[in-house]
Amino acid sequence: MGKLAAFARSCVATPSNIMLSILTLLLLAWLLPELVKWSLIDAVWTGSSSKACEGHDAACWVFIRLRFDQLLYGPYPTLERWRVDVVAALAVLAVTLMLMPVRRTGARKLIGLAALCLLPIAAAPLLAGGFFGLKPVRTTDWGGIMLNIVIAAWSIATAIPLGLLLALGRRSEMPAIGYACTTFIELWRSLPLIGVLFLAVVMFPLFVPPGFESDRLARALIAFTLFNAAIFAEVFRGGLQAIPHGQREAARSLGLGYWRMTALVVLPQVVRIVMPGMINTCVSIIKETTVVLIIGLVEFLAVLQIAFSDPEWLIGDQIRTTGYLFAALVFWSLCFALSRYSARLDRSMAHGPIQASAAQ
C-alpha cells in the first residue's frame, strides 16, 4: 500500500506533475483499450479455416494456431519433426541440469561442460540426418523458430570463446598479436551485419578452392561467428581492463604462467564483471537471427511473410498484424527475460566482492 500511495503522490506532487500525469493518462487511454479490444476481446480464437476471420477487423489467432507447426519448424519434413523435438528436449534437460542447485562447484562445472560439448554433438546429426538410418534433411529445409534458435545457439557457443581469445590477443604484450587481433576486431565491427551476410554468400565461394561445397546456412553461421566474436571481444576487453594490475602481478609472483594466471586469476573475475554485457550481446544475437531472411533462409519472420501471401489468408490486414504481434510476443518474452536477468546480475554485482576490493 505504501508503494501505491507513493506512486499516487508522485503523480500529483506539483502542478506540472499533475499536467504530465493527465497527458500520460490520455495517451494510455487512447492506446491501451484499443489494443486490448483488438487483440483479446474482439479477437477470433476458434475456427478451423480462414473463413472464421473473414471481415473481422481484430486479431485472428486462428491463423497462428493453424500455422503453428510451420512457424515452429519451417519447411522441415513433417515426418522428421520429432527429431527437432528430441533436440529441444535435450536442450531443456541440459539447461535444467545446469541450473540445478548442486553444492559442489566441481560437479556443476562438469555438468555444464558435458552439456555444452555433448549437446551439439547430439544435435547436429539428429537435425541434419544421414546417420543411423535417419533421413537426411537439407539445411535449406531448416526453418521457423527452430532455425533462429540454431543460429543463436551456434553463434553464442562459438563467438564467446573466439571473442575471448581475440580480447586476450588485443591486450597481449606481443605487438604482432595485438595488431593482428585489433585489426580483425575493428574490421568486423565497422561492417553492418547485412553486409557481412552478403559477403558470406557472395564472396565465400570465391575465397575457397574450386569444388569446395558449402551451403547457405553454413556460410551464414560462419558470418555470425566472426561478426559476433568481434563484439564479444570488445565486451571482454572492458572486463579485462577492469582487473587491477596488482592481481596479475600477484599471480606472476606466485609463479603462475600466462595461461594459468589468465584461467585461474583473471578470467573468473572478468566473467563476473562482463556477465551483464555478455547477456546483452546474446539478446542482440537473438534479435539479429531474423536478418538471415534477407539472404533467403526461411527463419521465423520469413515463414510468417510466406504465410501472409498464401491466397487462403489474403483476407485482410488483420492477418499480418496478428502475425507480427505474435512474433513480437515470442521475441519480447525471450529477450525481456534475458535482459531482466542481466540487469539483476548488474545490480547484485554492484555490491559484490570485486567492486569492494577495487574501491580499496
Added chain:
Amino acid sequence: MPAAAPNGGHASLCPPYGLPPRRARFKLPQGPLAWRAFLIQAVVLAAIAAFLFWVGRNVIANIARLNINTGFSFLSRPAGFEIAQKLIGYSETASYFDVFVIALLNTVVLTAVAIFFATILGFVIGLARLSSNQLVAGVAAAYVELIRNIPLLLQLFYWYFAVLRPLPGPRQSLNFFEIAFLNKRGLFLPSPVFEPGFGTVLTTIIVMALIGIALAWLNQRHRMRTGSGLHSVRLIALLLFIPPLLAAWLTDFPLSWDVPALAGFNFSGGVTVIPEFVAMAIALSLYGAAYIAEIVRSGIRAVPAGQIDAARAIGLRPGQISRFIVIPQALRVILPPLGTQYIVLLKNSSLSAAIAYPDLMLVFAGTVLNQTGQPLEVMIVTMASYALIGLAIGVAINLLNRRVQLVER
C-alpha cells in the same frame, strides 16, 4: 613548477648521454622468454600470411575459372535501371558511378533523418525516465523495454507492411492540417519556393548570426574577467528576429511553400517521400530512441547529487543548474556512447534491403553486383563506404566530445 623528467631525473645518465632518448630500433630478442615471444609472433604472422596467400590464390583461380571481369572500369558503364528515390538528377544513361552516388546519398539522408528524430525522442524519453512523476517514468521505461526487446527487422516489417501499405489511396489520404498528406504512395510534404529577394533575407540572417556570435564571445570574455555578464543574450535574440523579419517585410516575404494538392488520382506539387523511406525512418528512429534514452538516463544519473545540492546552495536557479552544472557534466558521459549508437544506426539502415528502400546495400551490393557480376570490387566499395561514413560520424562526435571534456591542469 618545472616538469620533472619522466624517468625521475636520470635521463642524462642513460645512453646516449644528455640527448633525448631515441626511438627503440629493432633489437634481437634477449633471454629465453623474449625468444619464445618472438617465435610465437613469427609463427602467428606466418600463419596469417599463409592464410591470406591461400585465399588470394583461390580468388585468382576462381576469377580465372569463372571468367569474371576485374577492375573498376564498370563504374563508367551505363547502368540502365530505374531507382525509386533519387536526390540528384538521374537518367537511364547514367553510369554505375552515378548509381553509387545516388545510393550513397539515400543511405546518408536516411541515417541523418533517423539520427535527428532518434536523438530528440531519445532525450525526451531518457528525461522522462528520470521524472519524479512515477507514472511518466513508468511509461518511458515500458517504451524502452518494449522496443529494445523486439527485433528491428520485425518492427520495420510492422511499419511498412502493416501500417503504411494498407493506408488508403491518395483520395482518402490522412490529412495533416492541409499541409502534409500520408497515403499508400508515400508522404507528401510542402517544398519551399525561393523567390527573388530571398538572398537578401538569407544574407541578413547570416550577418545577424555572425554579430550574435561575436557578441556572445565578448559576453563570455567579460564574464570570465569580471564575473558578471553583459546581459546580451536578449539582444542577440532580438538581433536574430527583428532585422530578418524587417528584411522579409521589405522584400515582400520572398519564401513561399509549394503545398501538395490532389490533382486527379495523385498529388502534385511539394516533395514526395516514398513509403519505404517513411517506414525506415520511423523504425530506425523509434528503435534508436530507446537506446539513446538509456544513454541519456545513465549520463544524467552519473552527475553526483552533491553537485546539484552545491549549485542550489550558491543560489543558482533550476534552469541555471541544468545549464551550467548538470548538462555539461552529463554530456561528458553521454557523448561517447551516443556516437557509437549513431554508428549502429547507420549500420542498421542497411536493413532496408528487406523492404526495398534503394540504399547503398540494396542498390549497389544488390542490383549493381548482380548486373556486373563483379562481387569483389562491388563489396569492397560498399563495405569501405559504410566504414568511412561510420568513421566520419566517429570523428565528428570526438570533436564535439573534446569541447565538453574536463580541462585538467
